Amino acid sequence: MSNGYFGKILWVNLSDSSFNEESVSEDSYHKYFGGFGLAAKYIYENMPKNTDPLGPDAILGFFPGLLCGTVAPLTGRYMVAGKSPLTGTWGDSNCGGFFGPEIKKCGYDGILIKGIADEPKFITIIGDEKKIENASDLWGLDCVETEEKLGEKFSGARIASIGQSGEKLSLISGIVNDKGRIAARSGLGAVMGSKKLKAIVLKGNKSLEIADKANLLNMVKKYNEGINTATVGSIQLWRDLGTPWMNDVVAKTGDAPIKNWGGTSAEDFPMENLAKITGMEIDKYKDRKYGCFGCPVQCGAILEIPELKIKETHRPEYETCASFGHLLLNDDLISIFKLNDLCNRAGIDTISAGATIAFAIECFENGIIGLDDTDGLELKWGSSEACIELLKKMINREGIGDVLADGSKKASERIGKDSEKYAMHSMGQELPMHSPKYYKSIGMTYVFDPTPGRHTSGTLDMMVGGPLMKPNGLFPGVVLPRKFKRASEDRNEALKLVSCLWQATSCLGLCQFAYFFQQYPLTEILKSITGWDMTMDEIINSGTRIQTLRQAFTLREGIDIVNNTIPERTRGVNYKDDYIGYCEKIGWNPENGYPLRETLESLDLNFVIKDLY
Numbered sequence: 001m002s003n004g005y006f007g008k009i010l011w012v013n014l015s016d017s018s019f020n021e022e023s024v025s026e027d028s029y030h031k032y033f034g035g036f037g038l039a040a041k042y043i044y045e046n047m048p049k050n051t052d053p054l055g056p057d058a059i060l061g062f063f064p065g066l067l068c069g070t071v072a073p074l075t076g077r078y079m080v081a082g083k084s085p086l087t088g089t090w091g092d093s094n095c096g097g098f099f100g101p102e103i104k105k106c107g108y109d110g111i112l113i114k115g116i117a118d119e120p121k122f123i124t125i126i127g128d129e130k131k132i133e134n135a136s137d138l139w140g141l142d143c144v145e146t147e148e149k150l151g152e153k154f155s156g157a158r159i160a161s162i163g164q165s166g167e168k169l170s171l172i173s174g175i176v177n178d179k180g181r182i183a184a185r186s187g188l189g190a191v192m193g194s195k196k197l198k199a200i201v202l203k204g205n206k207s208l209e210i211a212d213k214a215n216l217l218n219m220v221k222k223y224n225e226g227i228n229t230a231t232v233g234s235i236q237l238w239r240d241l242g243t244p245w246m247n248d249v250v251a252k253t254g255d256a257p258i259k260n261w262g263g264t265s266a267e268d269f270p271m272e273n274l275a276k277i278t279g280m281e282i283d284k285y286k287d288r289k290y291g292c293f294g295c296p297v298q299c300g301a302i303l304e305i306p307e308l309k310i311k312e313t314h315r316p317e318y319e320t321c322a323s324f325g326h327l328l329l330n331d332d333l334i335s336i337f338k339l340n341d342l343c344n345r346a347g348i349d350t351i352s353a354g355a356t357i358a359f360a361i362e363c364f365e366n367g368i369i370g371l372d373d374t375d376g377l378e379l380k381w382g383s384s385e386a387c388i389e390l391l392k393k394m395i396n397r398e399g400i401g402d403v404l405a406d407g408s409k410k411a412s413e414r415i416g417k418d419s420e421k422y423a424m425h426s427m428g429q430e431l432p433m434h435s436p437k438y439y440k441s442i443g444m445t446y447v448f449d450p451t452p453g454r455h456t457s458g459t460l461d462m463m464v465g466g467p468l469m470k471p472n473g474l475f476p477g478v479v480l481p482r483k484f485k486r487a488s489e490d491r492n493e494a495l496k497l498v499s500c501l502w503q504a505t506s507c508l509g510l511c512q513f514a515y516f517f518q519q520y521p522l523t524e525i526l527k528s529i530t531g532w533d534m535t536m537d538e539i540i541n542s543g544t545r546i547q548t549l550r551q552a553f554t555l556r557e558g559i560d561i562v563n564n565t566i567p568e569r570t571r572g573v574n575y576k577d578d579y580i581g582y583c584e585k586i587g588w589n590p591e592n593g594y595p596l597r598e599t600l601e602s603l604d605l606n607f608v609i610k611d612l613y
């Protein structure tokens with residue numbers, strides 16, 4: 001075993017109930033780290049192009065970041081990866097909580113699942129014993145019920161499961177752990193559902209070797225003591241309020257989309273509405289703080305909602321509040337709690353669910369669908385009760401819910417009548433709650449990222465509020481080129497830098513919120529855990545390799561990524577210019593997005609060349 005990782009992954013084949021361990025070369029960790037980077041290597045190499053993402057040959061990966069499971073601050077993240085059934089592209093999704101570290105405790109740096117079970121099953125790894133067990137009595141339960149039931153039998157285990165949405169192959173479903181943390185994007189819950197895999201139950205007994213424990217503890221102490229999570233008065237925004245601290249702020253700046261991207265905060269959702277759903281209002285319901293494994297910030301919270309007779313539910317994140325609030329002109333906070341709870345239980349992506357409901361409302365308001373189509377639901381802006389009923393129908397695929405259960409693009413194809421103009425998606429994935437009119441570079445990410453429609457894929461303008469812009473940089477030696485704000489060589493370089501840095505830090509397991517706090521001693525922490533002497537340039541180069549492999553996967557599927565677009569009302573300026581500059585810097589052909597042959601060679605991605613050339 002090496003320091004910081006175990007040197008092996010586990011393959012599970014549900015078709016023949018087999019387990020196989022595979023050794024991972026030392027070189028692969030340097031090149032891909034962990035998370036979706038290492039997952040991309042294995043999935044690219046083992047899953048032929050044009051594989052049906054819901055078929056037996058599809059591979060679904062669960063990979064903790066490389067540093068996950070150690071005490072390094074903000075590294076409790078893991079990633080689910082595979083081919084997205086929603087977009088047909090590379091798909092990955094990032095999640096916190098305690099499931100990722102437990103994969104490591106089981107002695108693996110990743111779990112890859114293929115095949116299809118003949119009946120509902122769940123996988124257990126308890127100590128050294130691995131089993132595939134019958135899940136018939138769990139099928140139909142929501143994720144909280146599933147965790148509770150499995151928790152009775154496997155006390156202390158960490159569980160990831162799908163709810164009804166994944167079981168019913170909703171293309172906007174995700175995978176849930178910790179009773180409400182969800183790897184939500186890319187529709188990977190449907191992949192798990194197609195395999196008839198209800199849950200993965202882990203309780204490990206292994207510990208990691210650390211190269212220099214004393215130095216690691218010293219650095220962790222220093223980082224945690226100095227942590228600065230933005231303070232206003234006596235409130236620490238991230239620590240006390242979590243991401244909802246921005247619920248009102250980003251509406252006022254113009255970042256948050258309003259009324260299915262067709263309105264403005266000033267006209268449609270002004271302060272009198274926003275005041276009802278602020279982070280401070282939500283905080284009144286806080287029962288206790290919650291956070292990912294080993295995190296000094298603990299930006300999550302468990303709420304108690306007496307109005308709903310809910311004793312415990314996760315605090316909705318900003319993305320959720322905006323999807324069910326700003327986007328629907330809904331200022332009924334209790335309904336946002338309810339919608340969030342329903343999604344977390346059923347395992348459905350709150351961004352896609354909210355955006356699809358917004359699509360349905362706009363269709364209804366414009367006479368494209370009527371009461372006969374909606375099973376009598378009057379879908380009006382701000383109609384919170386109707387939205388709750390509609391979401392339940394989506395979860396159960398009942399009536400209009402079946403039309404909407406696969407997201408707004410599929411729904412518009414089913415409804416027809418020019419309804420596509422109300423579907424705010426990129427290649428089928430609903431757009432997150434940040435506007436390309438506000439963060440210019442996010443337009444490029446939404447349209448052209450190998451997994452389109454994502455805000456968590458390293459977008460320049462979103463990152464510049466934090467230490468990245470400070471003279472010492474976010475990571476020692478990493479500073480943005482000076483004139484990155486205007487179209488220029490500097491901007492192109494900065495777009496590439498942030499994108500590749502992001503891929504690297506994600507695959508190391510670092511939470512994206514680390515970008516908003518103070519300088520992170522990444523090379524030193526990496527060295528004290530793994531013993532590696534890796535420079536920031538080498539780390540960024542691995543990020544470039546990971547991004548290029550994600551891109552190659554999407555291109556190999558025959559996806560015409562450069563001709564993708566997003567609806568006009570969501571567009572900012574410059575996203576195509578940004579992309580051309582980005583491609584030139586990363587070494588891809590801007591005309592078709594193909595990585596250049598010499599780029600692939602220089603990144604040691606020679607195995608990709610035969611597929612693209």
Ligand code: SF4
Nearest residue numbers: 291292295298299511
């Ligand atoms: S900052 Fe929040 S999301 Fe990030 S690791 Fe900590 S608790 Fe998890």
